[in-house]
Amino acid sequence: MITVTGAHKNYGDFKALDDVSLAIPAGSLTALLGPSGSGKSTLLRSIAGLEGLDSGRIAIDGRDVTGVPPQNRGIGFVFQHYAAFKHMTVRDNVAFGLVIRKRPRKEIAKKVDELLEIVGLDGFQHRYPAQLSGGQRQRMALARALAVDPSVLLLDEPFGALDAKVRADLRRWLRRLHDEVHVTTVLVTHDQEEALDVSDRIAVLNAGRIEQVGKPDELYERPANDFVMSFLGSVANLNGTMVRPHDIRLERESSVSVVGDGQPAPTRVRATVERIVRLGFEVRVDLVNQANGERFAAQVTRAVSEALGLRPGETVHAIAPAGPPAAVRQQGETLAV
């Protein structure tokens, strides 16, 4: 369990953390998600003690660690660029924390071999980091961090330097690993897909503030504001109404919709079909709003697309349902797409 209370951190005039409070439940895998400069890395490094806060408190498992140096916080940290000890073999890298703790030689050897098996690097004991691929180096770094039985595991964009395929494999592997070892884990990422894929909980950060914290589903279905909505998943803007592309209904003719008393009316937009892209089962229709020239996309099933018989240049009616998850913008305000 990690508790951050009223954290502030400035770099000159830049507010990296602006009154951040966050509780991370024990045993969870929480993602800190946000664009670059949102403060997510600063928050993680503050939990590790690699950065000092200007004000605010940090507690790990009920112990206030605010002024405690990193080596006494009982954490494991994994860096984006691996931070492998280049002059040591894989075995010595993983053993480092245990050697520092002066554990008996036999115990160290046993633990290192166990961990290397868990991370799938059995047999690589005597290699040097330079002889490993990026993904292998990062798994070695994970084993090294786990060797000291940390009470929390902190991962700073751990897959950021890897190519797409390895990335996707490793994050699923990390999820399985977490299900086995259950150590409280915090993962920093700017990739919403990664956050949705691995984490139990997501905290969305923007400009040094936490916008929303919740389960991936909650954030996707009920975003607290437009920022969260547009950062998590794709979004279309219909005359100021934010809507998920797959929630847009397309119709040939203007139909009269029946709306009950007190119910908000759905938003209707006349749009020109610009392009039709088939993405397997789904079809993405790129549209131009005839009222203001703004572009947006609707996602429909192949069956719907075929039933409508859409062709580029034709006019359709795009209808956004009223109510959640659409976060309604003020009229006249525009959103850069």
Add this chain to the structure above:
Amino acid sequence: MKPSRTAQLTLRSLALAYLFALVVVPIVVILWRTFDEGVMAFLESVRTPAAISALNLSLLIVAVVVPVNVVFGVITAIALVRWRFPGRGLLQAVVDLPFAVSPIVVGVSLIMLWGVHGWFGGLESLGFKVIFGLPGMVIATIFVTLPFVVREVEPVLHEIGTDQEQAASTLGASAWQTFWRITVPAIRWGLTYGVVLTIARALGEFGAVIMVSSGFPGVSQTLTLLVHSRYIDDHNTFGAYSAATLLMGLALVTLLGMTLLDRKRSST
């Protein structure tokens, strides 16, 4: 564009001729003059008490200068790369100063500072003789060799960054443990280069040392001073050549050591 075959040959011969005239010929002349009268004559000439004392003194200066430069060079390099403090730019410039200042100027300024009538001249009346003693020669040599360790270690520190050190600290290592187990192994090659250059320069230093040494044969002559005094004062040309060959031999051993280390580095 690839130069034509004639152009290539011309360039190659030019470079070789240049090296030959300026480096190879003088060395060959020295070697030839040294061994002209046979190896025994050479050995005899470098086994005189004055020659042995000069060799010992040169090695002693190296033995003092190298550890001092290693400790302060590494600290200075870390300060320049890792710490932000007022006057950092000035320190950067000061480190390069020995490259720019002529060694003879260093000798003169040391006399002005430490000589009997200098600012710290009072030390001499207390029995601590700097000028015309070993401390003066050591200080002069430290001055001229100061940049080597700093300038070799600095880029390596830049390159390794702080990730590994931070990783060590999250794994429970104290600052001291991190320094010895992570930083020192990471900079060891840069440090080795710096040390080799320091040794070579310390052995070869002449201008600054001649100003602050009393220059008595068998007492306060380094190898370079021995070469000089044999040639200029004693008109012992052969003796000067033998001492020069000995000096070159030491430099050669140092260079050889560096080449071997370099090969070892590229293989790991």
